[in-house]
Amino acid sequence: MTGGRLTAERAVVVSAKGAARWQAGHPWIYRTDIYDEPRDAAGIVTVADRRGRRHGQALYSPKSEIRLRLLTRGGEPIDAAWWEGRIRTAAALRSGIDATAYRVVHAEGDGLPSLVVDRYGPYVVAQLLSAGLERVRDDVVAGIRAALEPDGVLLRNDAAIRRHEGLPLEVVLAHGVVPDTVEVAEHGVRYLAAPRTGQKTGAFLDQRENRVLVAGATRPGGGGRALDAFAYHGSFALHLARRVAEVVAVDSSAEALERGRANAALNGVGNITFREANAFDLLRELERREETFDAVVLDPPAFAKTKQSVPKALGGYKEINLRAMRLLAPGGILFTCSCSYHVHREQFAAMLAAAAEDSGRRLQLLTWTGAGRDHPELLNVPETGYLKGALLRAAD
Ligand SMILES: C[S@@+](CC[C@H](N)C(=O)[O-])C[C@H]1O[C@@H](n2cnc3c(N)ncnc32)[C@H](O)[C@@H]1O
Numbered sequence: 001m002t003g004g005r006l007t008a009e010r011a012v013v014v015s016a017k018g019a020a021r022w023q024a025g026h027p028w029i030y031r032t033d034i035y036d037e038p039r040d041a042a043g044i045v046t047v048a049d050r051r052g053r054r055h056g057q058a059l060y061s062p063k064s065e066i067r068l069r070l071l072t073r074g075g076e077p078i079d080a081a082w083w084e085g086r087i088r089t090a091a092a093l094r095s096g097i098d099a100t101a102y103r104v105v106h107a108e109g110d111g112l113p114s115l116v117v118d119r120y121g122p123y124v125v126a127q128l129l130s131a132g133l134e135r136v137r138d139d140v141v142a143g144i145r146a147a148l149e150p151d152g153v154l155l156r157n158d159a160a161i162r163r164h165e166g167l168p169l170e171v172v173l174a175h176g177v178v179p180d181t182v183e184v185a186e187h188g189v190r191y192l193a194a195p196r197t198g199q200k201t202g203a204f205l206d207q208r209e210n211r212v213l214v215a216g217a218t219r220p221g222g223g224g225r226a227l228d229a230f231a232y233h234g235s236f237a238l239h240l241a242r243r244v245a246e247v248v249a250v251d252s253s254a255e256a257l258e259r260g261r262a263n264a265a266l267n268g269v270g271n272i273t274f275r276e277a278n279a280f281d282l283l284r285e286l287e288r289r290e291e292t293f294d295a296v297v298l299d300p301p302a303f304a305k306t307k308q309s310v311p312k313a314l315g316g317y318k319e320i321n322l323r324a325m326r327l328l329a330p331g332g333i334l335f336t337c338s339c340s341y342h343v344h345r346e347q348f349a350a351m352l353a354a355a356a357e358d359s360g361r362r363l364q365l366l367t368w369t370g371a372g373r374d375h376p377e378l379l380n381v382p383e384t385g386y387l388k389g390a391l392l393r394a395a396d
Pocket of ligand 1: 280
């Protein structure tokens with residue numbers, strides 16, 4: 001594996017349009033804005049325009065539509081110490097988070113394109129999502145180790161997006177040890193994350209603040225019941241179980257539910273029923289049986305993986321939201337979200353309005369939310385903001 005030192009030798013020449021994109025704060029330059037490129041190997045390159053003006057250094061991916069991802073406008077060496085400094089800066093921005101698992105580097109959102117670094121207590125789970133970054137893997141891992149001093153670094157490089165880069169999907173232990181499950185403390189709740197086999201890097205860290213928000217929105221007094229649909233290992237359910245008498249947690253993944261049961265036991269909580277089911281079917285069944293809930297959470301997977309699939313996805317979102325609205329007890333709350341980047345907030349809001357009309361219920365919009373503050377969204381880079389959520393209350 002080669003470090004950043006081969007960098008400054010190799011140059012890529014870009015169009016004025018490509019360079020302008022960087023000036024506007026977006027770190028990507030596409031294949032169509034490249035005039036001249038080495039084509040030989042991925043890595044770090046110097047970027048110049050056709051007049052020979054240097055614009056900085058970038059990660060270069062010769063097989064990807066996204067050819068360049070800006071790292072720095074300067075010409076400094078990009079070595080392990082450079083990565084360490086950047087990761088330290090990102091980590092410092094997370095101080096005060098009341099959880100032992102959170103995102104330390106949110107890729108483009110933290111100015112480190114295609115790099116995800118999640119902390120799970122003493123362990124780190126990272127994702128290297130571009131060919132350019134993969135090429136400097138050793139320096140990146142050395143930077144992570146120096147900045148965060150973890151007991152182990154696991155690379156969850158099995159994200160499908162790596163295929164666009166011509167990279168293999170793999171899970172690699174890059175340093176030390178990382179166990180199959182790691183206990184996480186999150187705002188007074190404990191749960192087991194599964195760094196090696198779980199979804200994403202082992203847990204849905206982006207919803208941490210929303211879990212606290214939703215539990216806090218339930219009526220105090222310990223009564224009532226809640227439905228956590230698309231529950232994964234019960235992350236929302238665990239927070240809700242402390243506030244209501246009974247929680248039903250539904251997911252289609254038996255593996256996630258098994259961990260959910262272990263999580264309930266870990267918290268000494270006996271009021272969560274875990275059900276393996278298709279949430280679409282269960283919502284229909286609950287509606288038919290005229291069951292009601294004081295709190296409903298809808299946190300489905302991304303229904304729209306592409307721009308073309310947005311209309312169909314909106315149909316799916318409307319179906320589950322309409323049913324969830326009908327399940328609400330008077331004064332009940334609904335937390336509903338979409339993690340589809342391609343479904344924009346305006347479309348999501350319009351879908352919710354249409355569902356509210358069809359449901360025959362009056363829904364107050366209490367607040368809009370996004371991902372937690374450890375997943376910073378960059379206004380110049382819309383791709384960094386994918387999660388949108390609405391907290392609603394039945395006002396009839
Ligand atoms: C975004 S995740 C939920 C994350 C969870 N709320 C949390 O905070 O940890 C979506 C979940 O939906 C589940 N899922 C996908 N399709 C489903 C379906 N049709 N019915 C039930 N669960 C489904 C997946 O297994 C996954 O656990």
